[in-house]
Amino acid sequence: MARVMSLSPEMKGKSTIFFPDIVKPDIMSFIKENGELITLSKGELIPKSILLNNFIYLNTGLIFYIKRTNNYTKPKFVNVIIPHRLTDYHLLLENNCTCCKSIKVARDSQITIVEKSLIKNLIKEDIELFTRFMFDANYFTERQTALAIFLLTSSPEDKLIKFLFDILVAFKTEFISMWLTIDIKLTREEIADILHISIIKLDLMLGSLKKQGMLKKEKGLFSINTALFSELSPCPLGREDAQGCKSNNMLKFKMKNMIEINNV
Incomplete structure (x- = not known):
């Protein structure tokens, strides 16, 4: 994998x-x-x-x-x-x-x-820009569906690891050192709501990661040991052929094809 x-x-x-x-x-x-x-x-x-x-x-x-x-x-x-x-x-x-x-x-x-x-109104004034809106809308919906499935079918531990990875990527963290700092402060309640778990469960998992040497907190910010992500699949649903979560289904929505469809 x-x-x-x-x-x-x-x-x-x-x-x-x-x-x-x-x-x-x-x-x-x-x-x-x-x-x-x-x-x-x-x-x-x-x-x-x-x-x-x-x-x-x-x-x-x-x-x-x-x-x-x-x-x-x-x-x-x-x-x-x-x-x-x-x-x-x-x-x-x-x-x-x-x-x-x-x-x-x-x-x-x-x-x-x-x-x-x-x-x-862009469908009349700028069909190419409207098409890009539609393309991104499809991609957004697909990502949201993957997130819902992941949250409903994954263990709390897997959800936390995936979230920590995603937040590092979203803030354009370079994966060039053993310890990476999450440059945003979120409360325990906020993280628990995002992961769809209880605060008690979150506290237990954070405590376990600290004991394992995978997580530490300095000046209110979490730092993560990159070893935590060594087994993480590119696809949250564990697809063997995953090359990132942008599904091959999206390849059908090529810009040229969508413009032709809207002009029929």
Whole structure:
């Protein structure tokens, strides 16, 4: 089986599932040219009216995209959104319900909101850019599906290891030394929510990793021994042929093919 540590930095990025992909430069330019800048304080909830009618791009800070479940023992899924990402693509073409979704400002943040209608109009004004939005929407959905399956079928230990790896990759950490520092402070409660586990279980796992010499904490930041990732597969679902989590299914959605389909 392929091992994630042997991948190039680009392929490491494709193997992550806990974080949305960074927004492409052309889409980022469109957002900045057409969006409205909003500053938010820690603890705020983004109004449902904004969530329903706009795309939300994070410039700086940290936000949590929260989806409610029907399991009272595990009432929510939490996606952590770091800068230069969009929160969701599910509202791209339709006015879908947002009753089970909310966005909480985890740290003081600055966001850019873009009216969904402007993106929909791209199908007439710039079909290539609209197609890239659609391509990224498919990729986002596929990644979210992989994350949900992984969280529901993996052990708490595997979830923690995968999350630690993904956060290092998302912050563009170079894997060139034995100890790597996670350059973001998250509370125990936040990590437990992201991993869909209890705080007690998280504390037990963190304590075990410290005893094994795989994790230490300095100045409030975690440092991870790269040996922890030696057995980690590029695919969270353990596919033998995995070369990162960007599924071969996405190869069907070539830009040229999608443009031709939309012009029929």
